Amino acid sequence: MSDVIARCRLLAEATEEPGFITRTFLSAPMHQVHDHLRGWMEQAGMRVSTDDAGNLRGVYSALSAEAPRFFIGSHLDTVPRAGAFDGILGVVLGVALVERLERRRLPFAIEVIGFSEEEGVRFGVPFIGSRAFIGDVDNELLARIAGPISAFGLDPNRISEARAGGDSLGYLEFHIEQGPVLESLGLSLGVVEAISGQSRLDVLLEGKANHAGTTPMHLRRDALAGAAEWIGVVEREAREVPGAVATVGRAAVSPGAGNVIPGSVAASLDVRHVDDAVRRDLVARLLRCGEQIAKARCLTVSWAQRLDQPAVAMDSTLTQMLESAVAHRGHPVHRMASGAGHDAMIVARQMPAAMLFLRSPGGISHHPDETVLAEDVAAALDVGMRLLEQLEQRHA
Amino acid sequence: MSDVIARCRLLAEATEEPGFITRTFLSAPMHQVHDHLRGWMEQAGMRVSTDDAGNLRGVYSALSAEAPRFFIGSHLDTVPRAGAFDGILGVVLGVALVERLERRRLPFAIEVIGFSEEEGVRFGVPFIGSRAFIGDVDNELLARIAGPISAFGLDPNRISEARAGGDSLGYLEFHIEQGPVLESLGLSLGVVEAISGQSRLDVLLEGKANHAGTTPMHLRRDALAGAAEWIGVVEREAREVPGAVATVGRAAVSPGAGNVIPGSVAASLDVRHVDDAVRRDLVARLLRCGEQIAKARCLTVSWAQRLDQPAVAMDSTLTQMLESAVAHRGHPVHRMASGAGHDAMIVARQMPAAMLFLRSPGGISHHPDETVLAEDVAAALDVGMRLLEQLEQRHA
Numbered sequence: 001m002s003d004v005i006a007r008c009r010l011l012a013e014a015t016e017e018p019g020f021i022t023r024t025f026l027s028a029p030m031h032q033v034h035d036h037l038r039g040w041m042e043q044a045g046m047r048v049s050t051d052d053a054g055n056l057r058g059v060y061s062a063l064s065a066e067a068p069r070f071f072i073g074s075h076l077d078t079v080p081r082a083g084a085f086d087g088i089l090g091v092v093l094g095v096a097l098v099e100r101l102e103r104r105r106l107p108f109a110i111e112v113i114g115f116s117e118e119e120g121v122r123f124g125v126p127f128i129g130s131r132a133f134i135g136d137v138d139n140e141l142l143a144r145i146a147g148p149i150s151a152f153g154l155d156p157n158r159i160s161e162a163r164a165g166g167d168s169l170g171y172l173e174f175h176i177e178q179g180p181v182l183e184s185l186g187l188s189l190g191v192v193e194a195i196s197g198q199s200r201l202d203v204l205l206e207g208k209a210n211h212a213g214t215t216p217m218h219l220r221r222d223a224l225a226g227a228a229e230w231i232g233v234v235e236r237e238a239r240e241v242p243g244a245v246a247t248v249g250r251a252a253v254s255p256g257a258g259n260v261i262p263g264s265v266a267a268s269l270d271v272r273h274v275d276d277a278v279r280r281d282l283v284a285r286l287l288r289c290g291e292q293i294a295k296a297r298c299l300t301v302s303w304a305q306r307l308d309q310p311a312v313a314m315d316s317t318l319t320q321m322l323e324s325a326v327a328h329r330g331h332p333v334h335r336m337a338s339g340a341g342h343d344a345m346i347v348a349r350q351m352p353a354a355m356l357f358l359r360s361p362g363g364i365s366h367h368p369d370e371t372v373l374a375e376d377v378a379a380a381l382d383v384g385m386r387l388l389e390q391l392e393q394r395h396a
Numbered sequence: 397m398s399d400v401i402a403r404c405r406l407l408a409e410a411t412e413e414p415g416f417i418t419r420t421f422l423s424a425p426m427h428q429v430h431d432h433l434r435g436w437m438e439q440a441g442m443r444v445s446t447d448d449a450g451n452l453r454g455v456y457s458a459l460s461a462e463a464p465r466f467f468i469g470s471h472l473d474t475v476p477r478a479g480a481f482d483g484i485l486g487v488v489l490g491v492a493l494v495e496r497l498e499r500r501r502l503p504f505a506i507e508v509i510g511f512s513e514e515e516g517v518r519f520g521v522p523f524i525g526s527r528a529f530i531g532d533v534d535n536e537l538l539a540r541i542a543g544p545i546s547a548f549g550l551d552p553n554r555i556s557e558a559r560a561g562g563d564s565l566g567y568l569e570f571h572i573e574q575g576p577v578l579e580s581l582g583l584s585l586g587v588v589e590a591i592s593g594q595s596r597l598d599v600l601l602e603g604k605a606n607h608a609g610t611t612p613m614h615l616r617r618d619a620l621a622g623a624a625e626w627i628g629v630v631e632r633e634a635r636e637v638p639g640a641v642a643t644v645g646r647a648a649v650s651p652g653a654g655n656v657i658p659g660s661v662a663a664s665l666d667v668r669h670v671d672d673a674v675r676r677d678l679v680a681r682l683l684r685c686g687e688q689i690a691k692a693r694c695l696t697v698s699w700a701q702r703l704d705q706p707a708v709a710m711d712s713t714l715t716q717m718l719e720s721a722v723a724h725r726g727h728p729v730h731r732m733a734s735g736a737g738h739d740a741m742i743v744a745r746q747m748p749a750a751m752l753f754l755r756s757p758g759g760i761s762h763h764p765d766e767t768v769l770a771e772d773v774a775a776a777l778d779v780g781m782r783l784l785e786q787l788e789q790r791h792a
Binding site: 177178179180181184196198200210211212213214215216217218219222224225227228229231232235238239244245246247248249250251252253255256257258259260261262268269270272338339340341363365366 | 627642643654655656668737762
C-alpha cells in the first residue's frame with residue numbers, strides 16, 4: 001500500500017516559495033503535482049485528464065460503460081506558507097482507495113478529482129475549481145482567469161466542459177478538520193453533517209478622543225472601553241448558543257496613542273452556525289447589545305454586513321451511509337459541523353455530497369506545522385473502502 | 397485694555413503649516429511671535445531679551461534694582477495642528493497684567509517669560525525651555541539642539557546664562573485646563589494644587605491565533621477577549637479611586653484578520669494620580685488583575701514599565717495666596733490636579749510655583765477648535781491683579 005502521508009509530503013515540495021508550501025491556482029509548481037498524481041492514478045488503472053479549469057481528473061472505469069459515477073475529491077492549491085495536508089490529502093486518499101481495489105471493477109465508476117482552486121488566494125475568489133465542476137463560472141470570473149488558464153496550457157473557452165455530466169452517485173471529500181474538536185474528544189474521524197453559515201460584519205464604535213491625563217473617568221466617551229464591554233458580550237452570548245462561534249478578530253483603535261483616550265474602534269464580527277435562523281438571531285442580539293452599550297456610554301455604533309452566507313447541509317442518505325461505514329469499522333460516530341468552507345459545499349448544489357474529517361493534531365492548519373496521524377489516515381481509508389462496499393451492494 | 401484673545405489669534409498666524417497652527421521649537425515662525433510679543437512688552441515698559449535657549453524674557457523693573465523678581469510664564473511652541481491658546485495664553489496674560497499696572501512700579505520686578513519649548517515635538521524631549529531656565533540642560537541634550545539654536549541666531553555655548561538667578565518670589569502660570577472638569581462644574585477658574593504623577597506601561601497579552609470557524613468557543617485562547625476583560629477592569633478600578641485616571645489608548649490586535657481568533661494584543665496602560673503611592677498601588681492592582689484574567693483564560697501576560705514620573709506639588713503658600721485671590725474676586729475656589737505636565741512642574745524644582753487653570757470649552761485642546769471664553773480671561777486677569785496686590789502688600 002502506498003504511503004498517503006509520504007505522498008502528501010512529496011507533493012508539498014511543489015511550491016512557489018522555497019522553504020514554504022505556497023501553491024496557488026495554476027501556478028508553475030501545480031504541473032509537478034499533476035505529474036505525480038497522474039503517475040499514481042495511471043498505475044492504479046485510471047484514465048487521467050486535466051479539464052480546462054485546471055482540475056486534475058482520474059477516472060476508474062466501472063464494469064460497464066453506462067454505469068453511474070462516484071466522485072472523490074478535494075483541492076490541490078494552498079494558502080501561502082501552508083501545511084502539507086489541507087486539501088491535497090483528500091485527493092491522495094481518493095487515489096489510495098482506488099489502489100486498494102487492485103483493479104477490481106465496480107458497478108459504478110470512480111472519479112478522483114483534484115480541484116485547481118479552493119483557497120481564493122490568487123484572485124480573491126475561492127472555489128474556482130469546484131465552481132467550474134458544477135458549471136458556475138460566469139463570464140466576469142472567466143475573463144479574470146482566462147490568461148492564467150491559457151498560460152497553463154489549457155483553453156479557457158472550453159471551461160464549460162469541466163462540468164460533471166451524466167449519472168452521479170455523489171461526492172465524498174476527505175479533509176483535515178483544521179480545528180481542535182476531534183483531538184479534544186480523542187477521535188480519529190468526524191462525519192460532517194453541514195457546513196456552517198457565516199455572517200461577517202464591520203462594526204464601528206465612536207466616542208471622543210481626549211487627553212488621557214486631563215479627562216476624568218466620568219467625563220469620558222472611551223470607544224475602546226465600550227468595545228471591550230461589547231467584545232465580552234460577544235464571547236458570552238456565543239457560548240450560550242450550542243454550536244455557535246463568534247469572533248472579533250480585528251479591532252483597530254484610533255488614534256491609538258497611549259496618552260489619548262480612544263475616539264473610535266473599527267471591529268470585525270464573524271458569526272457561524274449550521275442553523276441560519278440561529279445565526280441571524282445571534283447576530284441581531286449582538287448588535288442590539290452593542291446599541292445598548294453605546295447608548296449607556298454616549299457612544300455611537302454603526303455596522304455594515306459584509307457576508308450572509310447560508311449553511312449547506314450534506315446529503316442525508318450519503319452521510320448516513322458514511323456514518324454506518326464509520327461504525328462498521330469500529331470507530332465512534334461523531335457528527336459535527338464544519339466551521340470552514342469546503343469544495344463539498346459547492347458540489348452539494350449539484351449532487352449528494354458527504355465529508356469525512358480527519359483529526360488535526362493541535363488543531364493546527366494553514367501553517368507549516370499542520371499534520372495528520374498515520375492511524376487516522378488508515379482509519380479514513382478503511383471507512384472509505386467500507387463506503388465503496390456499501391455503494392457496491394446498493395448498486396449491484 | 398488689550399484684547400488677550402485677539403492677540404492669541406494673531407500669534408496663531410505664525411505657523412510652519414499654512415491653514416494650521418504648527419509652531420515647533422526655534423522654527424522660523426517663532427521669530428514672528430517674538431516680534432509681536434516684544435512690541436507689546438516694550439510698550440508696557442519692559443526690557444526684552446531672548447536667552448540662548450530661545451526663551452523670550454520681558455522684565456518689568458521694580459522700584460529698586462535689588463528687589464526680588466516674580467515670574468509669570470508659559471510656552472510659545474505648539475503641537476502639530478494645535479489650537480491658539482495652549483501655552484501662549486499664559487504669556488499673553490502675563491503681558492496684559494503688566495499693562496494693567498500702567499507703569500506703576502512694585503516692590504518686586506515682574507519677568508514675563510515665553511518658554512521656547514514645552515511640547516517635545518521637535519526632539520521628542522519636552523520642557524527644553526523651562527529646563528534651561530532652571531539650568532537643567534545636559535551636554536547630550538545641548539549637542540542635539542545646538543544647531544537649531546545657532547540657526548535661530550543664538551549661542552548654544554551660552555545656554556547656561558538662561559538660568560534664573562537672584563532672589564525670586566515665585567512663578568505663576570496661567571494655562572487652559574485642556575480638560576472638561578471646569579466646564580462640567582460651571583467654573584471659570586481652577587487652582588492647580590499638584591501635577592499628577594504618571595505611570596506608562598506596555599502590556600502584552602498572548603494566546604493562540606486560530607481559525608474563527610473551526611475553533612469552538614471553549615477551546616479558544618483568544619487574546620482580544622482577554623484584553624477586553626482586562627480593559628473593563630482598568631476602567632472599573634480607576635473609577636473606584638477618587639482622582640485617578642487610567643487609560644488603555646493603544647491595543648494592537650494580531651494577526652488582526654476578521655476570520656482569525658486574535659493571538660496577541662499589545663496594549664498601553666497610562667495611569668495618573670496626584671498621590672504617587674495611590675498611583676503605584678493602582679498600577680500593581682491592574683497588573684494583578686491582568687495576571688488573574690490571563691491565568692483563567694490560558695493566556696500569558698507580560699509588561700514593561702516605560703515611565704514612572706512622580707507627582708509635583710505646587711507651592712502651598714503661593715497656591716493659598718492664589719486661592720484667596722480667586723475668592724477675593726468673587727469666584728468659587730476649586731482646587732484640582734493637573735493630569736498633564738506643564739512648565740510649572742519643571743520650574744517648581746527651583747522656586748515656589750503656582751498654576752491657574754482657565755476653563756476649556758468642550759474640554760478641547762491640541763485641536764484647531766481649542767478656545768477660551770472672554771469672561772474666563774477677564775476673571776484670570778482680575779485674579780492675577782489681586783495676586784500682584786497681595787505680593788505687593790507682603791513685600792512692601
